[in-house]
Amino acid sequence: MPWRFLFVGGIGNHKKGISMGHKTFAKGIHPEYHKDAASSRIEKAALPKTVIIPLSQHAGAPCAPLVKKGDVVVEGQKIGDASAFVSSPVHASISGKVKDIELAEHPAGVRGMAIIIEGDGVVKDWTAKGAPVDPSTLAPEAIREVIREAGIVGMGGAGFPTSVKLAPPKGRAIDTVLLNGCECEPYLTADHRIMVEQAEKVVWGLRCIMKAVGAGAGLIGIEENKPDAIEAIKKAVGSAMNIKTVILEAKYPQGAEKMLIKAALNRKVPVGKLPLDVGVVVNNVGTAVAVFEAVNLGKPLIERVVTISGEAVREPKNLMVRVGATFEDVLAQCGSIKGNGDVRVLNGGPMMGIAQSTLTVPVIKGTSGITALPVKDARPLKYSPCIKCAACVEGCPMSLMPYRLGEYGRAMRVDDFNSWAGMSCIECGCCSYVCPAKRPLVQWIRIAKLKGRQQAAKAAAASK
Numbered sequence: 001m002p003w004r005f006l007f008v009g010g011i012g013n014h015k016k017g018i019s020m021g022h023k024t025f026a027k028g029i030h031p032e033y034h035k036d037a038a039s040s041r042i043e044k045a046a047l048p049k050t051v052i053i054p055l056s057q058h059a060g061a062p063c064a065p066l067v068k069k070g071d072v073v074v075e076g077q078k079i080g081d082a083s084a085f086v087s088s089p090v091h092a093s094i095s096g097k098v099k100d101i102e103l104a105e106h107p108a109g110v111r112g113m114a115i116i117i118e119g120d121g122v123v124k125d126w127t128a129k130g131a132p133v134d135p136s137t138l139a140p141e142a143i144r145e146v147i148r149e150a151g152i153v154g155m156g157g158a159g160f161p162t163s164v165k166l167a168p169p170k171g172r173a174i175d176t177v178l179l180n181g182c183e184c185e186p187y188l189t190a191d192h193r194i195m196v197e198q199a200e201k202v203v204w205g206l207r208c209i210m211k212a213v214g215a216g217a218g219l220i221g222i223e224e225n226k227p228d229a230i231e232a233i234k235k236a237v238g239s240a241m242n243i244k245t246v247i248l249e250a251k252y253p254q255g256a257e258k259m260l261i262k263a264a265l266n267r268k269v270p271v272g273k274l275p276l277d278v279g280v281v282v283n284n285v286g287t288a289v290a291v292f293e294a295v296n297l298g299k300p301l302i303e304r305v306v307t308i309s310g311e312a313v314r315e316p317k318n319l320m321v322r323v324g325a326t327f328e329d330v331l332a333q334c335g336s337i338k339g340n341g342d343v344r345v346l347n348g349g350p351m352m353g354i355a356q357s358t359l360t361v362p363v364i365k366g367t368s369g370i371t372a373l374p375v376k377d378a379r380p381l382k383y384s385p386c387i388k389c390a391a392c393v394e395g396c397p398m399s400l401m402p403y404r405l406g407e408y409g410r411a412m413r414v415d416d417f418n419s420w421a422g423m424s425c426i427e428c429g430c431c432s433y434v435c436p437a438k439r440p441l442v443q444w445i446r447i448a449k450l451k452g453r454q455q456a457a458k459a460a461a462a463s464k
């Protein structure tokens with residue numbers, strides 16, 4: 001069973017920063033970023049021979065298969081869907097034959113049903129046949145429908161279906177779309193390279209999302225440590241009056257939605273509320289590119305940029321990878337991993353990533369990075385009693401009491417946990433990172449949140 005990773009490698013001074021006085025949120029930490037290793041241009045990964053397409057790669061209802069064993073599928077074909085509002089279809093990322101539909105390991109650390117496709121080597125041409133359409137000519141409903149059918153979900157990791165995010169309930173006006181170009185997780189540089197190399201598509205995607213929600217303003221938030229991305233995006237925005245680039249302090253977790261909204265717009269999302277409650281929709285820059293490709297090329301979300309990095313990777317890279325390619329396959333294209341099995345591989349970065357128990361798990365729509373670290377830098381630590389230093393309180397961007405929430409989580413005191421607003425924890429891991437007693441606070445908190453959700457679901461079912 002994979003366990004939540006506790007980052008202990010290359011710990012920096014969490015108060016240390018490189019800020020030039022740019023906008024930010026209160027609290028947070030400054031880990032060492034290790035971004036130089038994989039700072040190169042995006043390369044195309046080799047076409048995988050086999051892909052594993054999980055039927056659940058998103059928040060909400062899992063898909064049901066639309067194909068059966070032995071069916072021939074073409075690249076981009078919808079192979080799974082659900083009728084639930086909060087869900088997102090999945091597509092064949094390669095052409096070939098359905099080898100099986102079976103339980104498979106998932107990078108989230110659970111097993112789930114997946115469609116296995118054996119490739120035939122045929123590659124579809126998705127290049128544009130003309131200039132991009134003018135987003136102002138598109139109807140909001142039509143944009144949402146294309147986004148839904150393309151299976152686009154938040155590509156920063158959360159996997160929330162984008163079409164749902166762009167359909168706020170009646171009476172909730174959205175005035176601003178905020179694109180997240182922070183990429184504050186150490187090691188990851190995929191979004192950085194997307195902004196440098198695909199700035200025009202990012203800005204087009206932003207315009208399209210603004211049209212979909214009827215927002216008059218667009219913002220692109222980028223941390224100060226990505227000057228080339230800031231320059232490329234500013235150039236792509238040009239003289240547009242309704243879109244602005246906001247330079248933010250490099251600080252973790254600057255890319256968390258609530259932190260980003262506070263930093264860029266000085267709006268506070270109240271506890272238990274969503275960005276749309278303060279008139280904002282937040283999307284990742286990679287999601288904006290996926291919107292561009294869906295609308296202009298008819299291309300569903302079948303591949304994405306993944307950063308492969310970490311001290312245990314021989315040749316760190318940014319690769320454009322087909323959804324469903326295994327971690328093993330992807331790592332093999334980066335000179336494979338160093339060490340004799342004493343390596344920890346994570347889906348994502350070291351702060352919020354999930355350690356994997358096998359490398360046969362597939363890249364999914366939300367896989368922004370594969371980080372491989374020597375076990376000595378990535379092991380669960382022996383913890384000691386709390387010394388009441390309050391470092392965790394000082395670091396918590398949600399202004400919670402992590403030492404208390406951790407204790408309630410450890411003791412399974414869910415009522416106490418809830419009464420101290422534990423459910424509003426964003427699981428950023430800042431508290432665990434700064435704790436001198438090495439207490440696994442975020443791990444305990446996650447357990448309490450899970451338990452709380454289970455209890456709430458049980459109560460709801462009983463009341464029905």
Ligand code: SF4
Pocket residue numbers: 395396397398399400401402405424425426427428429430431432441442445
């Ligand atoms: S309590 Fe939650 S939000 Fe606060 S620092 Fe810990 S993980 Fe982050």
Ligand code: SF4
Pocket residue numbers: 385386387388389390391392393402403434435436437438439441
């Ligand atoms: S940082 Fe660790 S030791 Fe300090 S108060 Fe929080 S839990 Fe206790």
